[in-house]
Amino acid sequence: MTRETQRPLRADAERNRRLIMDTANRMIARRGAVVTLNEIAHEAGVGVGTVYRRFADLQALIDALFTERFTTFLELAAAAEEHTDPGRALHQYLLETARWRAGDPALDVILAHADLDTGPLAAMRDELGGHVDGLVARAVAAGAVRADFAASDVYAYLYMVGAVVDRTHDIAPDAWRRYAEVLLIGFGLEQAPTVRTSAMTDAQIRQTWPRP
Secondary structure, rough: OOOOOOOOHHHHHHHHHHHHHHHHHHHHHOOOOOOOOOHHHHHOOOOOOHHHHHHOOHHHHHHHHHHHHHHHHHHHHHHHHOOHHHHHHHHHHHHHHHHHHHHOOOOHHHHHHHHOOOHHHHHHHHHHHHHHHHHHHHHHHHOOOOOOOOHHHHHHHHHHHHHHHHHHHHOOOOOHHHHHHHHHHHHHOOOOOOOOOOOOOOHHHHHOOOOO
């Protein structure tokens, strides 16, 4: 069933679906993809049958969470493409996706466990890849970014920002912006930081160290 042909749910069913997905997001962010639908139902305060009516198994739930996220990424790409300035378009996409990643601690786990190789999810992956390729190609052609910038740099940029986010979101939740801007300057998309962000303190850095 595609996004276009999927029938809208009744209001109460949609509320339950949203509650289940929000609960799964929180649990996956805390524990990874080792949660069960029964545990999600218990935490959400709904019956197990309610969860299974919406999602046949955990994979179906993870795939739904992936679809939601990639829909957002596609919307961010479409908004960026509205800029006539190719450099501004790429800059906006990079910064907005970093901001989205900063608020989404479950993203990496969901990407790692979604079924991306077949069906609608593969089509969404390829659709987003086409948008990113276009944003990058136009920026490079316009000389708005370093000449060797590639689409793979977009994904590496998000990996790097995500690594900062995952270590700092409970300690210095805005730290990611400082390092995202360092990368944007390195890519040639900014001359200087547009938002002044402070380095973390020594105490904050110590808090981000790995725990046994």
